[in-house]
Amino acid sequence: MKIRPKRIKSGDTVGLVALSSPLKMEQLQAKIDFIESLGLHYKLGQTIGMSRGMLAGTDEERVEDLHAMVQDPEIKAIFCVCGGYGAGRLADKIDYQLIEENPKIIWGFSDITYLHTAVNEFADVVTFHGPMLSNGLEPLDALSAKMFQQLFTPIEMQYDEMISPLETLSDGIVRGELTGGNLNRLVSTLGTKFEFDARGKIVLLEDIGESLERIDGMMNQLRLARKLEQAAGFVIGSFTNLGEGETHEQVVEIMRNYLASLQKPVVSGFMIGHCTPNIGIPLGVDAILDANEKVLRILPGVE
Numbered sequence: 001m002k003i004r005p006k007r008i009k010s011g012d013t014v015g016l017v018a019l020s021s022p023l024k025m026e027q028l029q030a031k032i033d034f035i036e037s038l039g040l041h042y043k044l045g046q047t048i049g050m051s052r053g054m055l056a057g058t059d060e061e062r063v064e065d066l067h068a069m070v071q072d073p074e075i076k077a078i079f080c081v082c083g084g085y086g087a088g089r090l091a092d093k094i095d096y097q098l099i100e101e102n103p104k105i106i107w108g109f110s111d112i113t114y115l116h117t118a119v120n121e122f123a124d125v126v127t128f129h130g131p132m133l134s135n136g137l138e139p140l141d142a143l144s145a146k147m148f149q150q151l152f153t154p155i156e157m158q159y160d161e162m163i164s165p166l167e168t169l170s171d172g173i174v175r176g177e178l179t180g181g182n183l184n185r186l187v188s189t190l191g192t193k194f195e196f197d198a199r200g201k202i203v204l205l206e207d208i209g210e211s212l213e214r215i216d217g218m219m220n221q222l223r224l225a226r227k228l229e230q231a232a233g234f235v236i237g238s239f240t241n242l243g244e245g246e247t248h249e250q251v252v253e254i255m256r257n258y259l260a261s262l263q264k265p266v267v268s269g270f271m272i273g274h275c276t277p278n279i280g281i282p283l284g285v286d287a288i289l290d291a292n293e294k295v296l297r298i299l300p301g302v303e
Helices: 025-037 059-071 087-093 096-101 110-122 142-151 183-188 212-224 248-262
Strands: 013-017 041-044 075-080 105-108 127-129 157-159 167-170 173-182 202-208 233-240 266-268 281-283 286-290 295-298
Touching (some): 013 025, 013 059, 059 075, 059 096, 087 183, 105 110, 110 183, 167 248, 183 212, 248 266
Parallel strands (some): 013 041, 013 075, 075 105, 173 202
Antiparallel strands (some): 173 286, 286 295
16 A cells, blocks of 8 residues: 555644646635644645646746655645646656655645656655635635545545436446546656556546547547556546536547446546536545446545
8 A cells, every 4th residue: 555644633734735737826815724724734835826837836946845845844735726737757767765764744736746746656655636725816615625634534435426426337346456546647647757647546527628539539548558458447527627618528428439448437526626516536545446336446645
């Protein structure tokens, strides 16, 4: 099993960083308010408020910020405050041994998928796929906010139709390590040292702002790279902001076309990704996907 970072407790200090695109500073207060509502103190990384074109600082500045948070004994968890673009540029500059020797909660999603897959693989540490502390200027909805409680207490999570309607695309039950995240960012790892490992794993897929043609093309690329046949099962999260006139049902049909014939468990409809609520989950831990009963059970991500 991968290393599970230590749980946090009320009164701990956590670090806020921008490892991808610049944070819109008018959004910062909502994120700070949420951290304080959890009973936590915070320390702002040097990348908060920094901007170098489309990035929150140079690659070197963003890596330095991550390393500083990992090395700081006062910091108990690291929260990425925004996605966008740029995490992949850091992959070959990160000190993974440093992260493995100082395992801490790393939380974020979207572009942070690249960081998740790299840290899971090269530091052997569990990370967390979840919302960026606020919805822009607005606070998180109650269910998304509740997801942060898994960082305070090791709990087995269960996602079933009590949370959202689910659809089985292919029957079966499987246990495997949970991996994945943003489809675009997973595809961008292919052919690199940081290519995500799907072998025997339950793969989460979600995305935003992609047309049906792009989604189909990326799924075909995963097929040709043999990632689909290597995986043990699939959790289909949210696909939002599609092309004009395109629907979620059409996305489901694309997934059915690529995945159902593999005769592996596949369930769609999970509110994980660019959606409200956005259910936070650990990556790198074992999970059981029961497509017959439409249930995903996930082991704790902290110890």
